Amino acid sequence: MFDFLKQYYPVFVEGTAQTIIISIIGILIGILLGLIFVMMRLSKIKVLSYIARVYIAIVRGTPAMIQVMLIYYTLSKVLEVPQIQFLGSGLDRVIPGSIALGINSGAYTAEIFRSGIISIPKGQTEAGLSLGLSDRTTMFSIVLPQAVRNILPALGNEFISLVKESSVLFYIGVQEVTAQALGVGGTLYDFVPPLIVAALIYFVLTFILSQLMQLLEKKMGRKYLQSN
């Protein structure tokens, strides 16, 4: 059933590499946007808070596939990306695609950060301020490190779903795992075996990712619980 792999495994390797790369870029952009938008969302400046709310509402309320296509077609008009081939796809597709993943993930990440920040007692902020620390230092050195520890499980979920959702970049012609599997399926006139291979690849990737997140959780948790 999987004899085709002898011939087509390089295609799957290439697709897997592409999936990993667009996922990593998407996660990084998502974290960055999440941080920016959560600060805006919690800002006392009403306009900033409003912009963040609108962004989050739009991203959460529309399908990822449409977001990706909209961003791709818009960016391809305004951005001049050279048509360099990268792991079987044009950079003019890979770059807008990963940005779109990041923009999508950023909204969810912002909300996860927000849940973490509001879970930290107000007394922590007050203690920081009473010591003469700035708002920024109090947020980044006192509140956020504790918040991040509390939200690691939720962040892990978000990263895992981003890896799986990256398959929507198939619609704009990025040759990630799903696209490659469908390509192979078309050549073989049989879609089931290559799709099973693709599913296994996603499973392995997300499994590794969840193990990494658990390691991180343990590492950050152990520090807290250590007694003298």
Added chain:
Amino acid sequence: MSAEEKIIEVDNLKKSFGENIVLKDISFNVKKSEKVVLIGPSGGGKSTLLRCLNRLEDDYEGKVLFEGENVNGASKEKLRVLRQKMGMVFQQFNLFPHKTVLENITFSPIKLKLEAPKIAVAHAHELLKQVGLSEKAAAYPQSLSGGQQQRVAIARALAMRPEVMLFDEPTSALDPEMVGDVLDVMEGLAKDGMTMIIVTHEMSFAQNIADKVLFMNDGMIADSGTAEYIFKKTNNTRTRAFLSKVM
């Protein structure tokens, strides 16, 4: 009346949360090395008053002067400098759980570049000795008892070398057997000449330590005077009613 003697001046302070007026018209002074204790029923505005002094409560009317500088008119940068000189100890300790005891104490002085790390660490060890917790430097707050945490919180505030210490019900969240250790540390500070403003329900402690007692009721200073006066002599019926209930 020399201006440099008064370290804190509060004039006609008014504070409300929406419709709810919490502080109606508060005026008092604190002199250097003076121990001022705020007592009174819950909801009387004691903690709010204390929090107005370093502007953890904002948007109030009236004037708060610290060493002659206007606290409520201060810019953000200026306010931070003023706060560094006013150490605060909270009911809930508010230690940073992700930092060790030592890091809790040294974080601010180092971050604000007030002291070189080596000096800040040495100072922290001195302070830990002072509060009787030398052996806990490497521990995380969760592994300490409430009384120990509060003593670390006092050390953390002292690490900024403050001019004044503000105590917001420092023993109210503690198990009874822990209260004594914390009060001992505070008495030590008082003996060393620290200026202290203390909100507390520990009446015998208040009586021992206070140079001046402010009895707060319903957003006003209903009665004030020496500890001797408030606890023994006053004719104020509300003060007497309150004291008879809590003592």
